[in-house]
Amino acid sequence: MTPTEIKTSYRRILSEVGEPILIRRYTGSGANRPRFDAPVLARVVGYQPHELVGTLVQGDRKLIVLVEDLIDAQFALPVVTGDKAVIRGVECNIEAADDSTRRIGTTLIAYELQVRGG
Numbered sequence: 001m002t003p004t005e006i007k008t009s010y011r012r013i014l015s016e017v018g019e020p021i022l023i024r025r026y027t028g029s030g031a032n033r034p035r036f037d038a039p040v041l042a043r044v045v046g047y048q049p050h051e052l053v054g055t056l057v058q059g060d061r062k063l064i065v066l067v068e069d070l071i072d073a074q075f076a077l078p079v080v081t082g083d084k085a086v087i088r089g090v091e092c093n094i095e096a097a098d099d100s101t102r103r104i105g106t107t108l109i110a111y112e113l114q115v116r117g118g
Contacts, residue, residue, distance in 0.1 A: 003107040010066055010110055014041045022086035023065065023075055023094075037086070038073035040065050044087055055095065055114075061087070063113040064102070070111075079111050090118030 001009075018041035026035045043064040063085060070077060079097040086092070096114040103109060 003104045003109065006104055006109055007066070007068065014043060014064070014066065018043050019088075021063070023070060023073075023079065024084040024086055024091065025076070026084070036075065038070055038075035040069040040073060042085075057116070060095065060114055060116050061092070063087075063111075063115055065111045065113060067108050067110060079113065085113065085115045087115070087118060092117040
């Protein structure tokens with residue numbers, strides 16, 4: 001499959017099982033610091049008990065977010081640790097942003113994000 005075909009497949013699957021979330025980035029400091037919100041679709045799943053190794057802890061969740069959605073929302077890539085995800089109205093911290101697992105050759109299809117909180 002080509003990267004374009006895979007992107008189309010991901011888009012179809014997310015339209016069926018995804019949910020709207022925000023990827024949020026704060027800039028500056030202080031209580032009233034500016035933020036940028038990127039509305040995207042994401043697949044939100046919990047980790048299985050056997051996956052809880054290393055930095056994963058009970059309650060962490062995995063998000064699959066299409067890179068094209070972030071670009072379309074004008075989010076400055078890459079997604080980094082410390083950015084936030086707002087899931088069902090609750091802000092969670094992005095603990096890790098994997099940009100390798102869902103890559104075809106040099107084309108990044110989607111981020112796999114580890115989030116904590118909420």
